[in-house]
Amino acid sequence: METAYIEVRNLTKTYSAKNGNVEALKSVSLSVLKNDIFGVIGLSGAGKSTLVRCLNLLERPDSGEVFIGGQNLLTLGREQLRLRRQKIGMIFQHFNLLEQQNVLANVCFPMEIRGVPVRQRKEKAMELLKKVGLEDKAGAYPSQLSGGQKQRVAIARVLANEPDILLCDEATSALDPETTKTILDLLKSIHDTMGITMVIITHEMRVIQEICTKVAVLDQGTVQECGSVTKIFNHPKSKAAKRLLLIRDTEEMADVG
Amino acid sequence: MLNLGIDVLFKGTNFLRLLGGLWIAVRISLISVMISIIAGLVMGMLMTSPNVVLKIFFRTYLEIVRIMPQMVLLFIVYFGTTRVFGWDLSAEYAAVIVFSFWGAAEMGDLVRGALISIPGIQYESAQALGMTRPQMYLYVILPQTVRRLIPLSINLITRMIKTTSLVMMIGIVEVLKVAQQIIEANRRTSPNAAFGVFAVVFLLYFLICWPVSRLAGYLEKRWS
Ligand SMILES: Nc1ncnc2c1ncn2[C@@H]1O[C@H](COP(=O)(O)OP(=O)(O)O)[C@@H](O)[C@H]1O
Ligand SMILES: [Mg+2]
Numbered sequence: 001m002e003t004a005y006i007e008v009r010n011l012t013k014t015y016s017a018k019n020g021n022v023e024a025l026k027s028v029s030l031s032v033l034k035n036d037i038f039g040v041i042g043l044s045g046a047g048k049s050t051l052v053r054c055l056n057l058l059e060r061p062d063s064g065e066v067f068i069g070g071q072n073l074l075t076l077g078r079e080q081l082r083l084r085r086q087k088i089g090m091i092f093q094h095f096n097l098l099e100q101q102n103v104l105a106n107v108c109f110p111m112e113i114r115g116v117p118v119r120q121r122k123e124k125a126m127e128l129l130k131k132v133g134l135e136d137k138a139g140a141y142p143s144q145l146s147g148g149q150k151q152r153v154a155i156a157r158v159l160a161n162e163p164d165i166l167l168c169d170e171a172t173s174a175l176d177p178e179t180t181k182t183i184l185d186l187l188k189s190i191h192d193t194m195g196i197t198m199v200i201i202t203h204e205m206r207v208i209q210e211i212c213t214k215v216a217v218l219d220q221g222t223v224q225e226c227g228s229v230t231k232i233f234n235h236p237k238s239k240a241a242k243r244l245l246l247i248r249d250t251e252e253m254a255d256v257g
Numbered sequence: 258m259l260n261l262g263i264d265v266l267f268k269g270t271n272f273l274r275l276l277g278g279l280w281i282a283v284r285i286s287l288i289s290v291m292i293s294i295i296a297g298l299v300m301g302m303l304m305t306s307p308n309v310v311l312k313i314f315f316r317t318y319l320e321i322v323r324i325m326p327q328m329v330l331l332f333i334v335y336f337g338t339t340r341v342f343g344w345d346l347s348a349e350y351a352a353v354i355v356f357s358f359w360g361a362a363e364m365g366d367l368v369r370g371a372l373i374s375i376p377g378i379q380y381e382s383a384q385a386l387g388m389t390r391p392q393m394y395l396y397v398i399l400p401q402t403v404r405r406l407i408p409l410s411i412n413l414i415t416r417m418i419k420t421t422s423l424v425m426m427i428g429i430v431e432v433l434k435v436a437q438q439i440i441e442a443n444r445r446t447s448p449n450a451a452f453g454v455f456a457v458v459f460l461l462y463f464l465i466c467w468p469v470s471r472l473a474g475y476l477e478k479r480w481s
Binding site: 053056058082083084085086088089090092094096098100109110113157158161 | 378379381382384385386387388389392396397400404
């Protein structure tokens with residue numbers, strides 16, 4: 001059997017809020033193979049963001065283990081964790097660019113942090129901007145870009161650290177369907193050419209359908225079902241998966257009608 | 258023709274005295290503003306702490322500052338300290354203490370507001386990029402905080418400069434005071450002097466506050 005590249009075991013996380021505790025994750029286990037495009041789908045509040053933030057320890061789980069490339073992240077010291085994080089790229093629904101800096105500077109930024117010399121980082125940034133189709137926008141400021149273009153900049157920026165893993169938390173949720181499609185195509189081509197293992201978090205079945213090879217269905221902090229996308233789409237077993245498929249079908253009908 | 262009495266300003270050293278008074282006012286403002294900004298930055302950071310004791314302390318402090326008129330504070334510090342502790346505090350020091358006490362509280366509240374308005378996701382994406390803590394504050398959090406802070410603090414600074422004229426109440430020879438002295442001295446020869454002299458005082462304040470508030474407006478527009 002192939003060994004997992006990302007593996008979480010029995011993750012639990014409880015938030016204490018004013019009106020009682022929220023069990024965001026209840027003993028979640030998953031394994032993602034190298035080069036997978038692994039989807040995690042669930043309705044809002046299912047625990048998806050909590051799960052993905054445990055993968056680079058932005059959130060510390062209450063219990064459980066997180067292995068990346070065989071390394072137990074929870075045993076790393078602060079500095080080792082920081083260096084490991086540089087190789088785990090993450091993109092968000094809101095692009096979090098530096099608004100006062102132009103596109104080129106935004107892409108150079110992670111390399112500047114790593115101490116890459118100016119000429120080298122500019123060269124690399126231009127190369128990355130070309131890859132995401134924005135080489136003509138190098139001098140523009142984020143406020144002059146569309147949502148899709150901003151997400152492309154965020155993708156170029158994250159690639160500047162040469163990650164081996166890319167985590168996407170609702171990366172296309174702020175975008176319209178056509179733009180979503182082009183961003184997903186871009187992610188797919190990055191996966192194919194650079195061999196990056198991806199975890200795609202979404203609440204939309206079409207996103208999973210578009211690029212994922214495997215999918216886990218998350219509901220109320222537990223994995224309801226996990227396996228190949230075709231299997232779960234054709235023979236959903238869990239209530240949660242059936243419900244998500246129903247939502248997709250209703251939306252498709254609405255689009256047609 | 259109506260004599261507005263502007264001419265009394267140019268008698269002897271009157272105009273120089275007025276400018277001298279203005280300089281004292283500006284000096285009080287500048288020193289207080291500087292102390293307020295530094296103290297406010299530290300306090301603003303402490304105000305975001307979850308510590309309950311700190312929270313209650315700063316909440317009370319801010320309430321006191323907002324409820325008490327600055328004039329009352331001035332009287333308490335200037336006359337009160339002499340009474341109670343027997344200190345011979347100069348009026349200028351008393352003014353600096355009161356304005357700094359006030360400014361630091363207001364500035365602290367602005368800093369607190371700016372800090373908590375930075376969404377958590379900003380910290381997270383900085384950490385996800387593998388930044389060290391100092392890098393995160395220096396490159397991501399601080400620039401955004403300062404950007405929100407500058408127009409607000411300029412507004413506070415303008416208010417502080419304007420309020421300095423209150424100092425007249427405890428007898429600092431400061432703009433309004435000088436103005437009043439000039440008016441009194443010329444009451445007989447130039448009965449309308451009050452109008453002209455106060456017009457000039459108004460103009461002087463305007464000349465100081467206007468560029469500051471224009472700058473505030475400009476920065477606000479540029480950074481919003
Ligand atoms: N920082 C937090 N404090 C308190 N509750 C939280 C926090 N983050 C998430 N939650 C709660 O945990 C649950 C899962 O949240 P999340 O992982 O963001 O779900 P999803 O990303 O699937 O929408 C939700 O009920 C949410 O309200
Ligand atoms: Mg979420």
